[in-house]
Amino acid sequence: MGQLTKAHLVEGAAWSLIVVVFFGYSFEFNQSIEIYKFGATGWPRVILLLLLVVTAGNFYYQFRHGSAIQKGRVGIAETDESETDYSDPATLLKVAGVLLTPFIFAYLLKPVGMYSGAPVFIALVIYLFGERRWKWILGITLLIYAILLGLFVVVLNAPLPQGNVSPFYDFSGFILKMNTNLQNLW
Amino acid sequence: MVEKFLAGSAALFGDPITIAIFVFGVIGGMLFGAIPGVSMLTLAAILLPFTADLDPAQGVMLFAVIYCTGTYGGAITAILFNIPGAPENAPTAFDGYPMTRQGKSGKAVGAAVLCSAIGGVASALVMMAATEPLANWAIRNIGPPEIFALVFFGLAVASSVGGRTIWKGWMSVLLGLLIATIGQDPVGGINRYNFGFTDLAAGIAFVPAILGFFAVSEIFVQAEKKATGQYDAPKVGMSFPSVLELWAHKFAVVRSILVGFFCGILPGIGATLAAFMGYGEAVRWSKNKEEFGKGKLEGVISSETANNAATGAAMIPLLALGLPGGALTAMMVAVFQMHDLEPGPLVFYNSPELIWIVFAAMFYANLSILFIGLIETKTILYLLKIPFQFLAPLILLLATIGAYISRGLVLDVMVMFGAGIIGFLLRRTGYSIPGIVLGLILGKIGEQNFAQGMQMVHYDMITYFSRPICTILIIAGTLTLAAGVYRAFSSPKEAG
Numbered sequence: 001m002g003q004l005t006k007a008h009l010v011e012g013a014a015w016s017l018i019v020v021v022f023f024g025y026s027f028e029f030n031q032s033i034e035i036y037k038f039g040a041t042g043w044p045r046v047i048l049l050l051l052l053v054v055t056a057g058n059f060y061y062q063f064r065h066g067s068a069i070q071k072g073r074v075g076i077a078e079t080d081e082s083e084t085d086y087s088d089p090a091t092l093l094k095v096a097g098v099l100l101t102p103f104i105f106a107y108l109l110k111p112v113g114m115y116s117g118a119p120v121f122i123a124l125v126i127y128l129f130g131e132r133r134w135k136w137i138l139g140i141t142l143l144i145y146a147i148l149l150g151l152f153v154v155v156l157n158a159p160l161p162q163g164n165v166s167p168f169y170d171f172s173g174f175i176l177k178m179n180t181n182l183q184n185l186w
Numbered sequence: 187m188v189e190k191f192l193a194g195s196a197a198l199f200g201d202p203i204t205i206a207i208f209v210f211g212v213i214g215g216m217l218f219g220a221i222p223g224v225s226m227l228t229l230a231a232i233l234l235p236f237t238a239d240l241d242p243a244q245g246v247m248l249f250a251v252i253y254c255t256g257t258y259g260g261a262i263t264a265i266l267f268n269i270p271g272a273p274e275n276a277p278t279a280f281d282g283y284p285m286t287r288q289g290k291s292g293k294a295v296g297a298a299v300l301c302s303a304i305g306g307v308a309s310a311l312v313m314m315a316a317t318e319p320l321a322n323w324a325i326r327n328i329g330p331p332e333i334f335a336l337v338f339f340g341l342a343v344a345s346s347v348g349g350r351t352i353w354k355g356w357m358s359v360l361l362g363l364l365i366a367t368i369g370q371d372p373v374g375g376i377n378r379y380n381f382g383f384t385d386l387a388a389g390i391a392f393v394p395a396i397l398g399f400f401a402v403s404e405i406f407v408q409a410e411k412k413a414t415g416q417y418d419a420p421k422v423g424m425s426f427p428s429v430l431e432l433w434a435h436k437f438a439v440v441r442s443i444l445v446g447f448f449c450g451i452l453p454g455i456g457a458t459l460a461a462f463m464g465y466g467e468a469v470r471w472s473k474n475k476e477e478f479g480k481g482k483l484e485g486v487i488s489s490e491t492a493n494n495a496a497t498g499a500a501m502i503p504l505l506a507l508g509l510p511g512g513a514l515t516a517m518m519v520a521v522f523q524m525h526d527l528e529p530g531p532l533v534f535y536n537s538p539e540l541i542w543i544v545f546a547a548m549f550y551a552n553l554s555i556l557f558i559g560l561i562e563t564k565t566i567l568y569l570l571k572i573p574f575q576f577l578a579p580l581i582l583l584l585a586t587i588g589a590y591i592s593r594g595l596v597l598d599v600m601v602m603f604g605a606g607i608i609g610f611l612l613r614r615t616g617y618s619i620p621g622i623v624l625g626l627i628l629g630k631i632g633e634q635n636f637a638q639g640m641q642m643v644h645y646d647m648i649t650y651f652s653r654p655i656c657t658i659l660i661i662a663g664t665l666t667l668a669a670g671v672y673r674a675f676s677s678p679k680e681a682g
Contacts (some may be wrong), residue, residue: 024379029377033371058351061674095406105586109599122585141579
């Protein structure tokens, strides 16, 4: 197995899967274009072929040298090199929480909207980042929310998602009505 | 030229509303560029509808000013937080962020301010002096084969920086190219890789992807460090680079101006490739290559000079040929069209006053970077003192708004967070995020120009390679790749 680890095998398999899935799906749009000899699939298939070759090269390198950094590489941030210990399930839960919370927020943007969802999201992220003083969580949440409303709603009139479920939609309407009243004062 | 410039300056500073718009553009561009999570593109997208109420010269000038100052502003977040404000600032983070970790943030930001101003002013001067002759030269000598060749060379250079191995550098660029194939193909308009989602027919939007790969993935990296107790707050360093330190890099500045200007003048290429190539050339010519990426001032200088040198040059194809060089210049075309104008050769004859107000504004905007930048730098450095648990939700929220505003789609927000997770995983395994983003940006441009070039030469490779600029760039790119292959099979490992 040389210097290969389980992670390298998973990595190689993931890249190979990408190549296989994208190559397989390319038959869905395998149409000729009258004015272009290589058609719609020519360019992506060349990329996939190159990706397959390079994935094999990467696998060979990992077989020989493991995860070692190649000599002479530039522009590698030190964060890229860190090895994290996930033996403690609490650590895994914390990181998973941070990774998933924005996704849930994004998913709920359509029904809940930005105006109702943002304060909860802000407070949750602050909590997940380790802050436990509730006064600070509340204060910073209000401050960020005020910045959001001040800059994007009052100054720039940016169209933000309003939600489509009551009472969130009504709350967005209330904020926008307040903004209109404020703009009329000027 | 001097008289026209003075007339443009008089028109710019003779009207209080125009002055107010100029100042708003300067400060807005810097601010939005420097706020982690949003960028000058966010501001431009929000302002676009409002420009209909402005005079055409004011509207175009506003966007030109935002372009200059926003390109500089993105360097601040790249240096302080490892979150490039725009793709053109990505190479700045390679050395800028390590400098911040070493307590040299003041030096890095100071160098970025000065070099952005130098690059921008030099570019503005050349733009004023030579827009018409350069545009004529470009019309005669630059076509789709040359643009494809430059994309090829740029991607070859980009793959050599950022990844833990050359293999991972190449894989990153190829992944970016693959993502760029999602959506309609640029020749026949056939839907590719939409996987049943109609929204994907328009492709992966560029702004959410870069916000996800750069800003969101960095937040996730810092979150992981917090969770595992490895988080180490960056140090605030207030000392600016000395004159001697900057003078020592004079050749890097001149080289980056030339690289930046050449990349900027080519339609569709813009400041992003300029920054990567400026950085890549700095590495290539350096005697201490191994110091790059570990906090070398020359890395920041090369990248920031090159990307701002491209801003003035990018106006040449826009104004003279009507071809935008990037996302922001494409929005400028929309401003022209809102006022029933078409950018192109006729603008110089029909609206010379507009052209010279824009030229003058870009010149003064680049000078403003120097003065306002130096004043604001000390304040901005204090951002590092804000605990990350308070900064993270602000960045995530601003990124959400930035991703949503460009097309008004929640899907883009989900794409952004998806790119954030992918970016987080790829960074942990040593892939190059800037490589992916450059592949994503240049993929469509490369494919489109390759197809047009092939059609032009009737698929005859001998005719293709009879074009000197194209041949030189293809050979340079091939040599860069060959050097990479040689290193991939010969160089021993550096660390375990």
